[in-house]
Amino acid sequence: GAGVSQSPSNKVTEKGKDVELRCDPISGHTALYWYRQRLGQGLEFLIYFQGNSAPDKSGLPSDRFSAERTGESVSTLTIQRTQQEDSAVYLCASSLWGRGTGELFFGEGSRLTVL
């Protein structure tokens, strides 16, 4: 597609359930990033992929969070046993080059609400 696509755009779930958030980066972009933005807060880095590998997972807040990328394309962020503090907008970005050297393009985000 022309831009970064994320789904679902909105997700409401009950505490304790697992959720999966999907990101389709711009075709040909080798680098992919996940960020989280809590209400009224700044962006928090979660994880960075170069190709299908994740050389930087330092931002994942707990072992309930995991992510994978396949085919150097689609990425899925999985949150297990969701908690209310996981409520946030999860943003995905991609760039042509990695290591922070390329211009980042963001999707519209997936808004997660945990009841």
Next chain:
Amino acid sequence: KQEVTQIPAALSVPEGENLVLNCSFTDSAIYNLQWFRQDPGKGLTSLLLIQSSQREQTSGRLNASLDKSSGRSTLYIAASQPGDSATYLCAPPASNSGYALNFGKGTSLLVTP
């Protein structure tokens, strides 16, 4: 860790004014710096990317400058319009790893007709 500060936190101006948004960062060993705008409930839109070898980058009414040695960048918006109302974010890459962009908390801009 790269610390990013944006001043002012909020700004309200009448339409037509020229304005300057400031960004400072603690680690000057960066490849580039990117400016974004974020509209309420939306993702981020890239405005300008300044490479470390550049001092300025221009796009339409926007001009961004970068002074790595002092750890500062400014975004200049000429002849502001109500459609410019948004939150503006600057993002230098994280120090040491160069992987992730670190974001400031942004400047919330309101341009009134």
